[in-house]
Amino acid sequence: MSTSSTSADAGKRAAAAAALRFVEDDSIVGVGTGSTVRYFIEGLASRRGRIEGAVSSSEQSSALLRAAGIAVLDLNACGPIPLYVDGADECDPWKRLIKGGGAALTREKIVAEAARRFVCIIDPGKRVDVLGRFPLPVEVIPMARSLVARKLVQLGGQPVWRDGVVTDNGNWILDVHNLRITDPPGLESEINQLPGVVSVGLFARRP
Template identity: 60%
Template sequence: MDQLEMKKIAARAALKYVKPDTIVGVGSGSTVNCFIEALGEMREEIKGAVAASKKSEELLKAQGIEVFSANDVSSLDIYVDGADEITPHKAMIKGGGAALTREKIVASLAKTFICIVDSSKQVDVLGSTFPLPVEVIPMARSQVARKLVSLGGSPEYREGVTTDNGNVILDVHNFKILNPVEMEKELNNVAGVVTNGIFALNPANIVIIGTPDGAKVIE
């Protein structure tokens, strides 16, 4: 079974957590695209969605799902998103699609964070297979990069990428994150950092892993 099929399995399994007459928080990325496609089957049952990226917003509208701003809601029942890496403790690295800040904003509104992944995203230590994205105010790019080097990382400017917020991304390689909660806090306190791609302060509540044997749910 290929990776796309496993993503679809995880995405469809998340539909059972969608309650009628609610607004659904929706992240971004290839696995979430599968979820949006599946969610289109429930367009008449839900009120709509809050999207964490402009791309997801476009896909939701194409499915006939009304899109609300995060400012329009006080809370969300669920938020469904993917991850670039996830640990057994449900801490994640996200931001491969450069939507990490908006993903954190929408996730913070949700009572339940549901992470949908294929089995290749599972790691024991964050930073093992994927660089850590850090969203940075453009004028602080070099300053933040020097700080990341001092912390043991190898930051690389993501050429040609501007976030939906008008900022830039530094991808930090060779960064084994042994204490995700403390590292998330430390990086967010660096002047010029908008946020970083560690999701440990607000980890997933439920993880759905697409496997060749079906969906594995960890609650």
Template identity: 60%
Template sequence: MLSQQELKQRVAAAAVEYVLPFMGADVVLGVGTGSTADLFIDALALHRQRFKGAAASSERSAARLAAHGIKVYDLNEVQGMPVYVDGADEMDAGLNMIKGGGGALTREKIVASVAERFVCIADESKLVERLGAFPLPIEVIPMARASVARRLELMGGRPQLRSGFVTDNGCQILDVAGLRIDVPASMEAEINNIPGVVTCGLFAIAGANVALLATQQGVRELRRPS
């Protein structure tokens, strides 16, 4: 039986094969953040001469790309990208996701919004029937932390400050357990409208277009329902 690390390596390699047809001398790829994205970057480096560079969703990923000799572009320099590749903490059959376990949710959402398609790469443990077992990360402006937490409690959540953590944007993360996420896009909009919220880790209004899911039987490709 393959370990979770081996499954991640397998799906990272599959993701590189998926993006190869989009590569070209003028192409900038979007790259996410996390342990699976790290493996994707490592595998992508073997093809660094086939594309222009990458836009990263975190300082961590930017450093890893640069270490492999891949040019990293500020997103303000990028007009568009054919594809953005990133992992997920949870994903349902509709390719709605919870992201932000690594704290890069806001930049992930921004970079993904510039790409023509979002490809989620994950191992089979991330596929769930309903989102919410993984606490929902919410990036907040520090002065609003307590007021946002009170609003989340009224929604049935149990928010907890991610202690000692500051995002690349200089903000804080509330990890919220106990939310009943029946309609992910509606909850995403509701939370994002709370004053002081930068963004929440629900990716449902604009979820993944394609998911590559590593299983013991191989890598499955799932598509977002139209």
């Protein structure tokens, strides 16, 4: 293992451990998706008897939670939850995010919206001055893939179909390259309004 990967791994573990202190006893915890969240789930397993359960943003995380002995709950039966913990692919100085590298962006956005507090756990390598170095994921209804891709080209991006990937919702992902996102809330709203878009991996409009 290289020194850089070891350092990144240590950063992820440290971020996950820091997030555990926000977990309240007898509460329901929203849990995101990704490599850093895996470490959070490992830590959460040590206190599984002190929480009611978890709401998961992906089938992948649901499997990890169940393997750790943590009950996975339906958000529809829970109502608002106190805490959602997730990672990000990029974070700018104003804490606006690109998420969706794991293709779970829509469910992540739903659980984040249902939570009173969203704690984002990232290692230092995810910090950027301007969003867009990481390709922006957009979840689309399959029949609208080409239509949405043409619209994204008009917005200045280069969309690439993540071929072979189907989201937990049965949809497809377009990864938009070559963007320099100077107005994340504006672009989030604009892409979300495109017919055929389920959700965009910009998390910028949440207060």
